[in-house]
Amino acid sequence: MKIALTSVFVDDQRAALAFYTEVLGFMKRRDVPVGDNFWLTVVSPESLDGPELLLEPSDHPAVKPYRDALVEDGIPLAQFAVDDIEAEHARLTGNGVVFTQPPTDIGAAVVAVFDDTCGNLIQLIEEKLDATHDDAR
Amino acid sequence: MVSNTSGLVVHEPNLAKIAAACGYCPQVRGYEASATLICKLSLAYSAFMVDVFRALDDQTRRLVLDELSVRDGQTLFEICSTLTMRHGLSLTRQAISQHLGVLESAGLVVTERRGRSKFHYFSPEPLAEITARWPTRKRTEH
Numbered sequence: 001m002k003i004a005l006t007s008v009f010v011d012d013q014r015a016a017l018a019f020y021t022e023v024l025g026f027m028k029r030r031d032v033p034v035g036d037n038f039w040l041t042v043v044s045p046e047s048l049d050g051p052e053l054l055l056e057p058s059d060h061p062a063v064k065p066y067r068d069a070l071v072e073d074g075i076p077l078a079q080f081a082v083d084d085i086e087a088e089h090a091r092l093t094g095n096g097v098v099f100t101q102p103p104t105d106i107g108a109a110v111v112a113v114f115d116d117t118c119g120n121l122i123q124l125i126e127e128k129l130d131a132t133h134d135d136a137r
Numbered sequence: 138m139v140s141n142t143s144g145l146v147v148h149e150p151n152l153a154k155i156a157a158a159c160g161y162c163p164q165v166r167g168y169e170a171s172a173t174l175i176c177k178l179s180l181a182y183s184a185f186m187v188d189v190f191r192a193l194d195d196q197t198r199r200l201v202l203d204e205l206s207v208r209d210g211q212t213l214f215e216i217c218s219t220l221t222m223r224h225g226l227s228l229t230r231q232a233i234s235q236h237l238g239v240l241e242s243a244g245l246v247v248t249e250r251r252g253r254s255k256f257h258y259f260s261p262e263p264l265a266e267i268t269a270r271w272p273t274r275k276r277t278e279h
Contacts, residue, residue: 071253073230074212100254101215104208106222113214115252 005041007054008078009063010118013040016055019117023095024080026053044080053078058119067119074100076113076123085110085126189263192243198236200224202245205259212254213237 010016017040020026026042029052037059041052058064070077082088085103089112093099100121101113109127116122192198197220204219205211211219217233220226237257240246244263248255 068253072255074214074254076214098252100212100252100256104215104219106218108222111218113212121254 003051005052005054006078007056008116008118008120008122009058009067010055010116010120011058012118013038013055013057016040016116016118017042020053020055023092023097024116055118071115071119071121074113074121076121078120079123079125082124082126085112085124088112088124188243189245189266192239192245195236195239197226197228197233198240200226201233201236201240202259205246205257209258210249210256212256216257 017028017031020042021028025045027045027048028040029043029048030039030041032039037057040055042055043052044050058067067077089099089103092114097114097117099112099114101111103110103112103124103126109125111126112124113121114124200220201216204216204223213230213234216237217228217230220228220233237246241248241257245260247258247260249258250256
């Protein structure tokens with residue numbers, strides 16, 4: 001078994017595709033009409049066969065209270081790994097991305113949290129090389 | 138500025154805060170009635186100060202203030218993650234939220250909404266009430 005797909009709810013699928021590709025740098029993988037919406041996924045250019053991220057419409061009534069409560073407390077809904085978090089922070093800030101938490105050293109890693117403009121907070125993580133010894137691999 | 142019977146001097150803007158903190162003293166709530174106020178103020182002032190002392194009488198809450206003075210304006214998530222990762226505290230989010238509530242009720246933490254998130258800021262003003270009550274001064278030589 002492996003994780004092939006996970007999802008974030010987005011307010012507007014086309015705006016989300018623009019942000020996730022043009023600003024974050026992911027690549028569109030699938031874009032299939034389903035009713036009024038689309039089965040719309042992106043992948044990382046660093047792993048084209050890796051997990052897909054589904055940009056899922058947020059029209060279910062449970063989504064708004066769920067996301068509002070998480071965003072109020074600053075809780076991210078997904079985590080993306082980067083090699084150089086300071087460089088990404090500078091690059092994204094330069095593109096107008098708003099961070100709720102700047103790069104913060106938490107010991108085993110440096111993390112930051114930004115607003116994806118689609119209704120979610122996303123965490124970036126740069127793991128420290130010497131901190132991976134207890135990974136299950 | 139208002140002086141009370143015990144000689145304490147309290148700045149006007151804090152009167153409303155003190156009155157609000159003094160739930161068992163209805164005369165102070167209408168503090169425009171200054172004749173009543175003067176004799177009740179020491180009681181109200183005590184109630185307000187106890188709040189600050191109680192808020193500070195906890196290692197976790199002091200750590201929260203330490204972290205906010207390093208970097209002011211943090212979400213609950215950020216406070217939780219730094220307490221866990223930097224200080225090895227294994228508290229629930231609900232527990233930390235309650236600690237923040239105590240700090241906020243004592244006026245030591247204020248919150249501000251920016252966008253859709255809530256940020257916590259260290260507000261040291263209540264600490265000034267302590268030094269106003271017991272001014273730090275050099276020991277007199279004998």
